[in-house]
Amino acid sequence: MSDTVDVAIIGAGPYGLSVAAHLRAANADYRHFGIPMHLWQTAMPKGMFLKSQGFASNLSDPAGTHTLEAFCKATGRPYASYGLPVPLDTFVSYGQWFQSGLGLPVEEVLVTEVARRDGGFELNVGGERLLAGKVVVAIGVEHFAYVPGPLSELPAELCTHSSAHADLAAFSGREVVVVGAGQSALESAALLHENGAQVQVLAREQQVAWNGQPLALDRPLPQRLREPESGLGSGWATWFYSNHPELFRHLPQNTRVHRARTALGPAGASWLRGRVEGKFPVLTGQTVTSAEPHDGRVRLSVTAAGGAGRELDCDHVIAATGYRTDLTRLTFLSAAVRSGLRTVAGSPAVGRDYQSSVPGLYFAGTAVAPTMGPVMRFVYGTRHAAPAVARQVAAVPGRNARPAEAVSR
Ligand SMILES: Cc1cc2nc3c(=O)[nH]c(=O)nc-3n(C[C@H](O)[C@H](O)[C@H](O)COP(=O)(O)OP(=O)(O)OC[C@H]3O[C@@H](n4cnc5c(N)ncnc54)[C@H](O)[C@@H]3O)c2cc1C
Numbered sequence: 001m002s003d004t005v006d007v008a009i010i011g012a013g014p015y016g017l018s019v020a021a022h023l024r025a026a027n028a029d030y031r032h033f034g035i036p037m038h039l040w041q042t043a044m045p046k047g048m049f050l051k052s053q054g055f056a057s058n059l060s061d062p063a064g065t066h067t068l069e070a071f072c073k074a075t076g077r078p079y080a081s082y083g084l085p086v087p088l089d090t091f092v093s094y095g096q097w098f099q100s101g102l103g104l105p106v107e108e109v110l111v112t113e114v115a116r117r118d119g120g121f122e123l124n125v126g127g128e129r130l131l132a133g134k135v136v137v138a139i140g141v142e143h144f145a146y147v148p149g150p151l152s153e154l155p156a157e158l159c160t161h162s163s164a165h166a167d168l169a170a171f172s173g174r175e176v177v178v179v180g181a182g183q184s185a186l187e188s189a190a191l192l193h194e195n196g197a198q199v200q201v202l203a204r205e206q207q208v209a210w211n212g213q214p215l216a217l218d219r220p221l222p223q224r225l226r227e228p229e230s231g232l233g234s235g236w237a238t239w240f241y242s243n244h245p246e247l248f249r250h251l252p253q254n255t256r257v258h259r260a261r262t263a264l265g266p267a268g269a270s271w272l273r274g275r276v277e278g279k280f281p282v283l284t285g286q287t288v289t290s291a292e293p294h295d296g297r298v299r300l301s302v303t304a305a306g307g308a309g310r311e312l313d314c315d316h317v318i319a320a321t322g323y324r325t326d327l328t329r330l331t332f333l334s335a336a337v338r339s340g341l342r343t344v345a346g347s348p349a350v351g352r353d354y355q356s357s358v359p360g361l362y363f364a365g366t367a368v369a370p371t372m373g374p375v376m377r378f379v380y381g382t383r384h385a386a387p388a389v390a391r392q393v394a395a396v397p398g399r400n401a402r403p404a405e406a407v408s409r
Helices: 014-025 038-042 068-075 088-101 183-194 221-226 236-243 253-262 270-275 335-339 366-372 379-394
Strands: 003-010 030-033 111-117 120-125 128-137 159-161 175-179 198-202 286-294 297-304 309-314 316-319 361-363
Touching: 003 014, 003 111, 003 379, 014 030, 014 088, 014 379, 038 088, 068 088, 111 128, 111 335, 128 379, 175 183, 175 297, 175 309, 183 198, 183 270, 253 366, 297 316, 361 379, 366 379
Parallel strands: 003 030, 003 128, 128 361, 159 316, 175 198, 175 316
Antiparallel strands: 111 120, 120 128, 286 297, 297 309
């Protein structure tokens, strides 16, 4: 026997929780699946700080009452909207407080199948069959960890993606090479070093980019006009990405794909710089051309920008090489659903309401960055996506026709 619901939300990170907050406020008939704040609890290292500013790290609720600032005030934690990095554990607790404070029921189970059925969808949720009129997919990046060519062939005991580590202290006393040049690579390396590992960073880029110090909010008007501050950083382009995803989607497709991938990165936060420079080697212009197990360790062949090659041995390689959306990895979507999706650069194309080409199937978060822009890679994008998705999916004809007690939660 199947249960029936108007809307199913898949994913309970910042995007899924924000969509749920809006649906609950609209008294919508929905069920919500996923592990709350799972990525933040399991795929980021202890001791990490968010790169986004305090004011740009809010989940979205319709009344705007459940902000990071309100959470910090309620729990006596330090907070500044700008210039004070947010610790990872604060952000995880904030997500949990947001969920409980707004009374958002989340069923901590994964969805293993979504198939078309009678104009809606049939889901397999931990063995239970559920019929849903509409489905919102907010599954973030955890299915999309990307390890490039030569490294991907190494066994897991010798090479892991950065998302495999919630505590880098496990590498104390070991020689570790971190591959990458973004915040994740640089902060992981700093934490490894501070936890007693011997670390070096290999970056393909010719130099490491560092974000500037936050701009003073009270700087003179002409300066603010020249370089406005926004959720994702400063400058007019960044202001546009931060505030206008609904206009970004009208840019030519090639521009959208390029900007979604390259805007805002890779770069280290200004507050991280002193924990990296002069503390351990950061070698730029380096390409790993091969990687092999060697006497229980790893042997890397590395080519420098000028063409000179050398070998480098270490105990472990951490690939801080990011995430790439790849719909073929979403095996919980049936083949028929996946083949019905129109894609842009491997990501689902969506309309202004975040609906994909499969009617009733919505996507929010990183997966829609090639359509809605780079803000979708960040928590700040919830303020646009969550109300837009909820407005659309809550408007289900016949909503609440099914008695609420028929839902087993
Ligand atoms: C190291 C690192 C640092 C970052 N720092 C920042 C930062 O400072 N600021 C910022 O704005 N962004 C940051 N990000 C980006 C961050 O990932 C996103 O902003 C945010 O997590 C997106 O939220 P989300 O809800 O889309 O996905 P996620 O937070 O990834 O949540 C995904 C949810 O989907 C669920 N799920 C997955 N598959 C299924 C399934 N089959 N069934 C049910 N549920 C499922 C998971 O359980 C989880 O609940 C960082 C990312 C990384 C990797």
